Amino acid sequence: MAHGAGECGICGVFHNNVKQSGLRYFGNLCVIILRGVVMQKKDKIERVVDGFIRRCHWVMAAGFIIWTADIWLDLNVGALGFTAIWLGACGGACQEWRRERGIWMLSGFFLAITAVIGAGLGYFAVRDMSGHRPGILAAAGFGMAGVLLLMQMLFLTGITYLNFRRRRSMD
Numbered sequence: 001m002a003h004g005a006g007e008c009g010i011c012g013v014f015h016n017n018v019k020q021s022g023l024r025y026f027g028n029l030c031v032i033i034l035r036g037v038v039m040q041k042k043d044k045i046e047r048v049v050d051g052f053i054r055r056c057h058w059v060m061a062a063g064f065i066i067w068t069a070d071i072w073l074d075l076n077v078g079a080l081g082f083t084a085i086w087l088g089a090c091g092g093a094c095q096e097w098r099r100e101r102g103i104w105m106l107s108g109f110f111l112a113i114t115a116v117i118g119a120g121l122g123y124f125a126v127r128d129m130s131g132h133r134p135g136i137l138a139a140a141g142f143g144m145a146g147v148l149l150l151m152q153m154l155f156l157t158g159i160t161y162l163n164f165r166r167r168r169s170m171d
Contacts, residue, residue, distance in 0.1 A: 060088025
């Protein structure tokens with residue numbers, strides 16, 4: 001048995017290395033949510049959503065630190081800080097998704113806002129980078145912000161799906 005082998009706390013599957021970096025962890029969460037919604041595996045999506053909601057305050061705190069560093073040091077990573085703050089705020093607002101029957105409407109609204117933010121981010125990334133060669137930090141910031149928005153869209157899709165199904169089963 002490999003060092004760090006065990007049952008994954010995210011999906012309950014036995015992996016060789018349970019310890020994961022933060023970005024890989026959230027990437028795995030998104031894959032599980034997408035597979036769960038497509039294949040209608042409700043229990044896996046619930047574990048992933050709960051796991052993310054437990055960690056959303058750390059994402060938001062990291063976003064504030066990145067955004068503040070961008071303002072003070074002019075690092076051109078403000079989009080990354082903003083999307084991390086938005087991701088943490090959406091996760092915090094949906095904490096009561098199991099008990100509150102109407103959270104699917106809030107998460108659907110957040111999903112629509114996130115799609116608009118993603119379109120704006122894509123537009124501004126192309127506009128800012130087409131006229132001149134951007135710094136590697138700015139390009140990495142835009143890329144990571146896009147990844148965070150994709151993760152957020154999958155997370156909000158999972159919340160909307162689960163809470164809507166829960167609401168229908170309660171009626």
